[in-house]
Amino acid sequence: MTNAGLKQFLDKKVAQYEKPDFIEDDPICIPHRFSKKQDIEIAAFFAAILAWGNRKSIISSCNRLLAGMDNAPYDFVLNFEEQDLKPFMGFAHRTFNATDLFHFLDFLRYHYKTMGSSSLETAFSKYLKKNDLDTEPALVSFYNSFFDEDIFPDYPRRTRKHIATPFKKSACKRLNMFLRWMVRSNTKGVDFGIWKVVKSSQLVCPLDVHVxxxxxxxxxLQRTGNDWLAAKELTQNLKLLDAKDPVKYDFALFGLGVVERF
Incomplete structure (x- = not known):
């Protein structure tokens, strides 16, 4: 298939899957329950981090988590006290447990309340330059800040496995998916487009075995392992089809791989 033919085929698949029907059975349905920017960010962040395993179980775990926050995640992050964490003591999704959750909440409260940031975007965008070709610098620095010992001296070491980083050669699938949700345009009613500094052209395609x-x-994609270099290789080739919005093809590749069992 020629590049032109491949682009035409994949563009049709993007149109087929990038529409509101897609939302119901996907973890992105979780942030779509909210309208406030910060609620969307926090719900999306947890939905992406917990996007591991069966989609129904992911959505169920996210619903339990947000119910414990009275479905007001931003207000909870800003105001929770120690006794408010007791209902989460038994929370678990796969290997993500209450210990991990509490550090995530500490980081989010530090970012929004202590630092006074109005958006989670700055946790990534402050490490990104306009001429950076992709989000690698932002992802590496986000990991480092998430586990900054000067700020969180007692952070649980076990929690490091739940935030991926290119520095450890991870494909960073879940963080790349989260960034796609926040950055890409909402004109099709699926992604949100609420972040304006990080550009769609800088996004890296979420990579899993199906994609x-x-x-x-x-x-x-030629690379054998599904690592960071593979994610970059795939994205670079997708840029040959659409340089400004290469990650839109995530819909096509995911749909073909998971829904159509291509």
């Missing part, structure tokens, strides 16, 4: 399988079929 990789389809990408390799179309010669969009």
């Amino acid at each position: 990789a399988r389809v990408a390799k079929h179309f010669n969009l």
